[in-house]
Amino acid sequence: xxxxxxxxxxxxxxxxxxxxxxxTSVNNLPENQSIGLVAYGHRKKGDCKDVETLVTMxxxxxxxxxxxxxNIKPLGKTPLAYSASLVxxxxxxxxxRATIILITDGIESCDGEICDVVQSAKTEGINLKLxxxxxxxxxxxxxxxxxxxxxxxxxxxxAANASGLGDVLNEVTQQTIDKPKGNVTVYxxxxxx
Numbered sequence: 001x002x003x004x005x006x007x008x009x010x011x012x013x014x015x016x017x018x019x020x021x022x023x024t025s026v027n028n029l030p031e032n033q034s035i036g037l038v039a040y041g042h043r044k045k046g047d048c049k050d051v052e053t054l055v056t057m058x059x060x061x062x063x064x065x066x067x068x069x070x071n072i073k074p075l076g077k078t079p080l081a082y083s084a085s086l087v088x089x090x091x092x093x094x095x096x097r098a099t100i101i102l103i104t105d106g107i108e109s110c111d112g113e114i115c116d117v118v119q120s121a122k123t124e125g126i127n128l129k130l131x132x133x134x135x136x137x138x139x140x141x142x143x144x145x146x147x148x149x150x151x152x153x154x155x156x157x158x159a160a161n162a163s164g165l166g167d168v169l170n171e172v173t174q175q176t177i178d179k180p181k182g183n184v185t186v187y188x189x190x191x192x193x
Contacts, residue, residue: 001042004106005074009136010161014105015074017162018135022103023066025169032060036090037068040083041076048079048110051086057098080104081112084148088121088128097127100152101172105135108144115147122151130154131172135165164189 005015029035036057044050054068084102091098108114118130130152132145142156149156157172159165 001039001072001074002076002078002104002106002109003041003045003074004078007105007136012162014136015072017165018103018105019069019072021162021165021169022069024166025173026062026065026069028170029062029173033062034058034060035062035065037065038083038087039068039072040079041074042072043075045075046077048077048082050076051079051083053086053090057090057094057096077109078104078106079110079112080108080144080148081114081117082110084114084117084130088117088126091121091126091128092124099129099131099154099175101131101133101169103133103135104145105137107137107141113144115144115151118148118151122153128152129175131157131175133157133159133165133168133172135159136161 001015005018006013009017026035034057035055036053036059037055038051038053040051042050043052055064059065080102087100121128130149131154132149134142134145134156137158146156155175157168159168
């Protein structure tokens with residue numbers, strides 16, 4: 001929920017697009033799927049520690065997540081590394097394994113190195129798969145994100161618009177930690193399709 005999510009895309013604010021597409025993706029998950037939600041930048045402008053678990057990872061109510069999504073108001077910074085470290089801390093304490101999907105429309109703005117955070121967690125033996133979705137990012141802004149996704153045994157995906165975000169989230173929610181390594185998925189866009 002960085003302030004840049006108020007930016008326009010296809011005539012709508014990116015936050016509106018993301019909320020709608022994420023709600024649809026959550027509702028398409030299997031029944032009884034455990035799903036948590038962590039947001040950053042939604043309470044204070046300019047605060048690099050503004051990260052909050054809105055719905056805990058042991059939740060299996062889709063309504064809780066979609067309701068929390070609707071109440072997010074973008075305000076702040078983009079503390080990607082700090083956000084990732086807090087989610088990883090939750091996994092460390094719970095001893096759970098999880099697929100983490102990080103959606104961002106911007107690069108790190110709080111001097112963190114998300115790739116280092118993820119590499120350290122994997123070295124420590126934290127069982128996670130990290131996918132990162134860049135929503136409307138520009139060429140050249142993705143190096144750290146691609147590094148972090150690779151370190152997290154996941155993928156980096158570009159989503160340039162609402163339909164792209166929907167397609168990517170459908171893909172990403174299939175690539176869970178339960179799938180064995182070696183799965184390969186190809187996603188391409190030609191003439192807008």
